[in-house]
Amino acid sequence: MVDIATRVHNHKWKIDPIVRSLIDTDFYKLLMCQSIFRNRPDTVVKFSLINRSTSFRLADMIDEGELRQQLDAVRALRLTRGESTWLRGNTFYGKRQMFRSDFMEWFEGLQLPPYHLEKKDGQYELTFEGTWPEVMLWEIPALAILVELRSRAVLERMGRFEIQVLYARAMAKLWEKIERLKKIEGLKIADFGTRRRHSFLWQDWCVQAMQEGLGASFLGTSNCLIAMRREVEAIGTNAHELPMVTAALADTDAELAEAPYRVMADWHEEHEGNLRIMLPDTFGSAGFLDRAPDWLTGWTGIRIDSGDPAEGAERAIRWWQDRGEDPREKLVIFSDGLDVDKIEELAARFRGRVKASFGWGTMLTNDFRDLVPDGALDPFSLVCKAVSADGRPTVKLSDNPNKALGPAEEVARYKRVFGVGQQTAQDVIV
C-alpha cells in the first residue's frame, strides 16, 4: 500500500535539504559556542571555506544555484522544541544541564547570519561574518553541504541499481573495517565524521553499524542530531578556533603567548572530568606543553590532531611523567587522519600505557575510495576556519606545516613567540 500522504509531502520539497536541523552539527561546536557566548559574545569573526585539495575544482562540480539553495535552507532553520528539550534535559558526559538557560534561550532564537559566496578560479569563496557565537555555527553545515553536493553530483549520473550497488559496496567495506576493529581489545572509538561525511543518511547508517558491530567499544558520535535520534552519547570537547581567535585579539607578544592558556583557564572553570581535554597543537604542541601552567597537568587528557600521532602521544606521556602524573590515568584522543591500520597500530602501541581513544572521521563516514571509477567520490580536504577576529588575521601553526593557516608575516611572528622550530611535514589526505 502506498502511503499517499508521505509521497505528496515528499514531493512538496523544492529541494532535498542536506542539513535539516541546527543540531546536525558537532557537539563540541555547541560546547564552545556556550563558552564563547559567555566569554566573548561580541567578537566579530569571519569564517572562510578553504579547500586544501586545490586540484579539486569544486565550482566546476557543484552548481552555484544549488549551493545557494542549500545554504539558504540552513538560514531558515530554527532550533525545534524537541531539540531544545533534548539539549536541556539530556545527560552529556555524565552531567545534566550542561547547557545553561541563558544560552538555551539565545540558541532558541538563533538564525544563522548571512553568507557571502563567489566563484573564483574554479573554487568557491564562501565566507561568513558575524558575532562569534553565531557565525561559528556555520562551520559544520557549510562543510557538510559542500561535500554532500559533490556526492550528489556524482550520484546524479548513475543508474538506480548502480547506486544501490555503490551503497552495498560501501556497507560491505565499512563492515569489514568494523570486523577488524572488533578484534582490538579494549577499543574506545567515536564517530567524528560529520563535517566530511558522504551524506547525512550515510553517516546515520555508519553510526548504527558501529553501534551494532562494536557494542560498548563505540562511545558515540560527535553529531548531536544523530546522537539524539539513535540515543547514543554526543562526543566532543573543544577545537582550534578558541585559541586562534583569542590569540588574534592579543595586543602584545606577551598577551599572545598567554592566549592559549587563557582559553584553557576559561574551560577549566566551565568543565570537569572527561571534558578537560587539551588540544595543544594550535601553535605547536612541544612549546605549549613546555610552558603549560601546573594546573593543566591535572587535566584528564589530550587530543592529538596533527603531526605524527605516536610521537604526539609519546611527548604527552613524557610530559605527564616529568610532572609526576601517571599517564595510565590519562586519556589520549587521536583524531587526525585515522583509518583502521593506524587505529590498530596506535592501540597496540599505547595499550596499558595510557587510556587511548579514537575520534574516527572521514575514513568512517566518507570512504568511497575505489567504489566508483576515477576516484569520483574520493574524500577531499575541505575546512572552514576562523580567518579573522575583530579585523585581525588568525593564525594556526599546527604540528604539521601543511596544516598551517594565516598570513606569512603573522605565521613568522607566531613561530617566534611560541618558539616553534623545524617541523616535519605530513601529507594531508582528509
Add this chain to the structure above:
Amino acid sequence: MVDIATRVHNHKWKIDPIVRSLIDTDFYKLLMCQSIFRNRPDTVVKFSLINRSTSFRLADMIDEGELRQQLDAVRALRLTRGESTWLRGNTFYGKRQMFRSDFMEWFEGLQLPPYHLEKKDGQYELTFEGTWPEVMLWEIPALAILVELRSRAVLERMGRFEIQVLYARAMAKLWEKIERLKKIEGLKIADFGTRRRHSFLWQDWCVQAMQEGLGASFLGTSNCLIAMRREVEAIGTNAHELPMVTAALADTDAELAEAPYRVMADWHEEHEGNLRIMLPDTFGSAGFLDRAPDWLTGWTGIRIDSGDPAEGAERAIRWWQDRGEDPREKLVIFSDGLDVDKIEELAARFRGRVKASFGWGTMLTNDFRDLVPDGALDPFSLVCKAVSADGRPTVKLSDNPNKALGPAEEVARYKRVFGVGQQTAQDVIV
C-alpha cells in the same frame, strides 16, 4: 509518517509465506502442465524431494512445523484474477493465447494436492502424489520453500546490520558478475534460478539488477510471477519429466526406445519457433541424437543440461552438419551449473558457430558463498523429481552418472535400451 494500515496488515500474517502465488514457478512447468493436461491428464505421478548434498542434514536445520506451515500456505493458494488475466492475455515467445481456455479454466480451479512429510536420518522425506498435471506443480514451490527456510534459519541468528551487510555484499558480488557479463559481445542470458534461489525477494532483486545492468542482453526470467511484475519475458521450454514419465509408462523395450520421441512429437504439434528446443540428455544425448527422426533436425535448438557443456554443444553442431543443417541458425541453450567463468568460456568458444544462450540458475540467485562463516549459506543440490508413474519407477540417465536417478535394475535396462556406454562423471555442485 507510518502507514498504519500496512503495518497492521503485515502483522496479521501468522507466517511470512515464502511462495505467495501459484505462478511463482518456472514458466516451463506451465507449458508442460498444459501439454500433460491435454495428453496424459490421468496419469498418477509421484514426485519426491531428493537432497543430492547428503552431508547436508536439512532436517536438523529446518523446523518441521515451519516447513508444514509453508507447504500448507501453498495449498491455500489459488490462481488470482490478475494472474489469470496475464496468462491469458500476455504474449509468450511472440505468441498470444499460449494457454488454451480449457487449460486456464482448470488452472483457475486448481488446488495443489496433499503432501506427505517425514523425517528420516536428518533428512526430510517429502513426496507428492496425484494426477500428473496437478502434482507436477509442486516441484518448484517445494524446492523454493526448503532452500529459503534454510536461508532464514541462518539469518535468524544474525544482527540487523549484519544482515544488511550480508545483502550489501551479495549485491556487490552479483554486480561484479554483471559487469563481467556486460563485456561479452552479443550475450543472451536468462534467469533460471527460481528453484534454488536464496529467497523470493533476492531473486526479484537479481532480475531487476540484470535488467538494468545488461539491457537487451537479458532475455527474461523463468519465474512467471517476476516476469509479470517486472514486465520481462517469461522464459522456458520443457524438462526431463516429460520423457521420464512417458518412458516409465512404456510396456515394452521398443515402446521405451520410442518414448522420448513421442514426447517431442506432441511438443512439435503444440509449439513452434523458439519453443522447439530439444532436451536430449534424459537417457543419454549421443544415442538420442543418433536415433532421432528427421523432423527433429528442423527444430530450433537444443538445451545442454548435463555432461561437459562444450562437448554437448560440439556434438549438436556435428549432428546438425551431418544432417545438412546450418548450426549458425540453431540455438544452443546452456543451463547446467553456470557461473561467469563458464559463460565467458562457452560464449567465446561458440561465437559465430551457433546462437548460444544461457539459462543462469543457482549462481545467479543463490551465490552467498564466502559471505558468512563456515559456508552456512552455500547453495546445495536439492531436486524434486517424478519418481514413479502409475506405480512404475521412473529413470533418468543424464550425461552425468552423478545425476542419474531410478532403481539400479531399471537404470541398467534403460542403459541397454538407449545404448548408453561409458559416461564421464562430473561434480554436481548445485
